[in-house]
Amino acid sequence: MPVLVMKFGGTSVATLDRIARAAKRVGREVANGYDVIVIVSAMAGKTNELVSWVEETSPLFDAREYDAVVSSGEQITAGLMALTLQEMDVPARSWAGWQVPLKTTSAHSSARIEEIPTDNIMAKFGEGMKVAVVAGFQGISPEGRITTLGRGGSDTTAVAFAAAFEADRCDIYTDVDGVYTTDPRISTKARKLDRIAFEEMLELASLGAKVLQTRSVELAMRYNVRLRVLSSFEDNNENAGTLVCAEEDIMESKVVSGVAYSRDEAKVTLISVADRPGIAAAIFGPLAEAGVNVDMIVQNISEDGRTDMTFSCPVDQVARADDAMEKAKARGEINYHDLVADKDVCKVSVVGIGMRSHAGVASQMFTALKNEGINIKVITTSEIKISVLIDRKYMELAVQALHDAFGLETA
Amino acid sequence: MPVLVMKFGGTSVATLDRIARAAKRVGREVANGYDVIVIVSAMAGKTNELVSWVEETSPLFDAREYDAVVSSGEQITAGLMALTLQEMDVPARSWAGWQVPLKTTSAHSSARIEEIPTDNIMAKFGEGMKVAVVAGFQGISPEGRITTLGRGGSDTTAVAFAAAFEADRCDIYTDVDGVYTTDPRISTKARKLDRIAFEEMLELASLGAKVLQTRSVELAMRYNVRLRVLSSFEDNNENAGTLVCAEEDIMESKVVSGVAYSRDEAKVTLISVADRPGIAAAIFGPLAEAGVNVDMIVQNISEDGRTDMTFSCPVDQVARADDAMEKAKARGEINYHDLVADKDVCKVSVVGIGMRSHAGVASQMFTALKNEGINIKVITTSEIKISVLIDRKYMELAVQALHDAFGLETA
Structure with missing residues (x-):
């Protein structure tokens, strides 16, 4: 079965209703014939709450404990998403980062991904499981402690899984419906782009477009992961959102994209x-x-x-x-x-x-x-x-x- | 160094202030010369919130996912407690159940403890760490998934650690200051007991006294763990609370205890x-x-x-x-x-x-x-x-x- 990675950000899983809506999208891709890896963020507001507790407790906190506390948010969403899918009769289970195990460096709160073994999850796909729900933003250090990847780490997790599992595509569900030629709040003429090259997306991200983390775009470019940004809040057809892809996959020839x-x-x-x-x-x-x-x-x-x-x-x-x-x-x-x-x-x-x-x-x-x-x-x-x-x-x-x-x- | 186990229930760690107060008690025992294992519950209300999310998502939930979600509450408290101790310059770190690893059966949401290896934590004590903060109520199954021990499982965790580490005593900090001859709300003449035998405590627990879980008392009786119940909210001296102990450790000879x-x-x-x-x-x-x-x-x-x-x-x-x-x-x-x-x-x-x-x-x-x-x-x-x-x-x-x-x- 081809593998698809779908990532849902914090606003897309902010409530049980929204998790249910996200799960329906996952169900549709399963029906389309995919084995799906779902990467989830913490419910919106959750990470901020946990971070504020840590900072209040210890302004110069031990990053290892910070990671132990903050990573719990994604663990909760992963379990709830797996349960929601099971209720829809979609065979699913959750994985915390350490269970995959998503191996990282020991640089707590800003760890880099070193390896994602695929055998564990692929074996479950082989047994008929259709969806692996993975807690984003987190992994395990060589010392066996929980690490986090830093803010925006869930995007990076998704792209890394897509690379490791050679996924057909990595769909990033967010609160905007794609990448625009410019900020629609500034210009009413702003137009959603169907495709954008990795290099352009990198420049836009570093210039302040908040759609994707620079790091996840870099990773997608390096492993040539087809990255799609689309809205959790709209009905999407096959061509919805914006595909971030290699330059050679873009036919159109505008000199300036955004x-x-x-x-x-x-x-x-x-x-x-x-x-x-x-x-x-x-x-x-x-x-x-x-x-x-x-x-x-x-x-x-x-x-x-x-x-x-x-x-x-x-x-x-x-x-x-x-x-x-x-x-x-x-x-x-x-x-x-x-x-x-x-x-x-x-x-x-x-x-x-x-x-x-x-x-x-x-x-x-x-x-x-x-x-x-x-x-x-x-x-x-x-x-x-x-x-x-x-x-x-x-x-x-x-x-x-x-x-x-x-x-x-x-x- | 002698080992002491201290367990703090949900109301004792309900807020950052209360965690700080609990940490001070831990610090005093470290000053008394103990290596301390602290078992923490989830912050009061947290577990109920997580359980309600699970039940709303899936009334006949997969207990494995329930455990993945619900266990996060204790993980958060453990990290915050470790940070608080570090702020007090007490060398401390947190352990989730799977990190110890506290090995359990696969009976999700009501797992039984099978083994608690002591080498990992003892090695850290050997390196100068003074406090191991362990997330209560949870462990890991033979399949590598998170398990929980059922309600009141944190008391059981504490007693099991005290048995495994041959602790001098297992102190259970709660919102009452001990075991009484009867409910003080019913009789103003109720008197706090200094000591009570395991067998009596078992009968009282099964009769509805909510101070200790039956299961933790059984375990303490089997391994002869000296169990002390005392208040998080009062200043305690050495003889505070009630010691639950073997019959032969009780000198007094009342016919009826409660x-x-x-x-x-x-x-x-x-x-x-x-x-x-x-x-x-x-x-x-x-x-x-x-x-x-x-x-x-x-x-x-x-x-x-x-x-x-x-x-x-x-x-x-x-x-x-x-x-x-x-x-x-x-x-x-x-x-x-x-x-x-x-x-x-x-x-x-x-x-x-x-x-x-x-x-x-x-x-x-x-x-x-x-x-x-x-x-x-x-x-x-x-x-x-x-x-x-x-x-x-x-x-x-x-x-x-x-x-x-x-x-x-x-x-």
């Missing part, structure tokens, strides 16, 4: 830095140590041996950046005239694998922004992405203008 | 039953099958080949008993003139190992009841117990009269 944004950015400039070899390391080393997530970096032309160094970071990290720079200056590691922070900026990006083979995307983007009178403050590019920092007040306007300029409204 | 009662009993009489060999089996077989918990049984003198058969059962099972008897009659298995149920009775018992060597306890009991004008409807006796059924309205009066008659107010 427009992403990140609202709360800041642009920080160190004025008149001595331009010498090693100056970048002297600046960004202390920033990284201080936990500042530096995103874009631009170094201006040097003049008289001095330059301006500009970077962007989340707006709530500016104070921390300022402090780190002051201290580095005090230690004599760097020297600058002034630190200027513009806290009213945002980042807007266009993403598309088509850019690789199409020239002129950047100029098309800059023209569209110019036509709206939007000034660009910083630009960075990658092979399949162009990002700009602009004034925050123009964010919606920029997203809509770019969505129009690249014709994303129509397929 | 007066117990059971309020909602019914007396059921089958009038004019044909008195023939096998008639008792023909009556009580169908009752057992119907799930009627028959307690006392009295058969009156036979006259003309017919007799009256009287038994007691919980008042809410009378309809079921009636139904079972009607059906047996319809099948021709038994024959009786009428079924008469007295639903307004209660059971009052006196218990004491001293009865074995003292004659006259029964007549002393009957005299005390007669002096209050209380009519006795049914009598049964065991080696260390005498029980009577009386009208429910006399229950408090009877308990108080017997408490006085046997001088239980003073030690």
Whole structure:
């Protein structure tokens, strides 16, 4: 029998009614001839409650105990889902991570998956079991203790199972019905994509699209798992949702697939830095140590041996950046005239694998922004992405203008 | 190091504050020089919530999935307790049942303990760990699935650990401060017992005293585990609570140790039953099958080949008993003139190992009841117990009269 992996997130299993609805979807895939592996998250709110108990008990908690406590949420959902399927006369049973066993590193609360033996579950499929319900987000360390994979770990669990069992597909059921050309709350013209390439999804995920965890997309790309994102709350046909797949599986040839944004950015400039070899390391080393997530970096032309160094970071990290720079200056590691922070900026990006083979995307983007009178403050590019920092007040306007300029409204 | 087992019930770990209070007690025993094994229940209300989810999902649930879901409650408390102890700088870690592993039969939701290997935890004690926090109520089956021991299973877990680790004592922390001569709500003269024999505790537990599970007392008696019941909510000195121990450890020589009662009993009489060999089996077989918990049984003198058969059962099972008897009659298995149920009775018992060597306890009991004008409807006796059924309205009066008659107010 072909194997299908189906993953249900916290909102999709938040109540017994929703678990029942999810179970019906599973039942339909069994009827379609699949042996199904279901990965479940904890019921919505459950993990937060457990985490808050742990943090209240012990602010600097032992991550091993954190994992023992927090992993219980998925264990509960797995048992309830198996019972629901049994009530529907679908042969099913639950597995906790340690029962599979899903073997991980010992890096508690952010463990990495090392191995998923398939024999145990495959033997049960051989005996007529149709659905293996597996508690997501968790595994077992070499020391025999429960580990968790970190937030979003259930997506990663699902993709890892799909890879290990060579599943036909990994369906991620969530509270949105797919991946959009841009945020539908910003542009009413946003269109759901039928397919998107792994690389594009990775860029979008790291740019703030919350549909899939970056890590699960990376894993899917590495093992070429066909990943589908679709809604738990709508009736889906065979082509529902968005398929995240290899580039070669995408026939259509749009140059740009989507427009992403990140609202709360800041642009920080160190004025008149001595331009010498090693100056970048002297600046960004202390920033990284201080936990500042530096995103874009631009170094201006040097003049008289001095330059301006500009970077962007989340707006709530500016104070921390300022402090780190002051201290580095005090230690004599760097020297600058002034630190200027513009806290009213945002980042807007266009993403598309088509850019690789199409020239002129950047100029098309800059023209569209110019036509709206939007000034660009910083630009960075990658092979399949162009990002700009602009004034925050123009964010919606920029997203809509770019969505129009690249014709994303129509397929 | 000597080992001590401490068990905290659901109300003793109901909130993070209460877990902290319990942890302080554990810390004191560590300071006293013990290696401590702490057995925890689920936070009060947690198990009921999980059970209700299972029952709502699947009324005739798969007990294996029930166990997977319900066992999570203790797992959470164990992790939180370990974290709390660590915050107090007491080296501690948690164990789920399967991690010990506490090996049980495969009888899911009512599994019996088969083996508790001590090497794993003892090795950690050897490495300087001071407290092993173990999730109560659960174990692992030969098939590698989570089992639970049934309600009250945490007491049984605690006693089993005390036996396996040859603990000095097994302290059961609960919401009462010990075992009383009778229910303090019924008699203000009720006195806390410093010591009680296993056999007496067993009788009291089966008579409805809710302090300890019958099963845990049986296990303690078999392995001669010194079991202490004490309050989580009071400051305890060394002699706090009640020690449940072997008869030979009790110096005092009261004939009667306690007066117990059971309020909602019914007396059921089958009038004019044909008195023939096998008639008792023909009556009580169908009752057992119907799930009627028959307690006392009295058969009156036979006259003309017919007799009256009287038994007691919980008042809410009378309809079921009636139904079972009607059906047996319809099948021709038994024959009786009428079924008469007295639903307004209660059971009052006196218990004491001293009865074995003292004659006259029964007549002393009957005299005390007669002096209050209380009519006795049914009598049964065991080696260390005498029980009577009386009208429910006399229950408090009877308990108080017997408490006085046997001088239980003073030690």
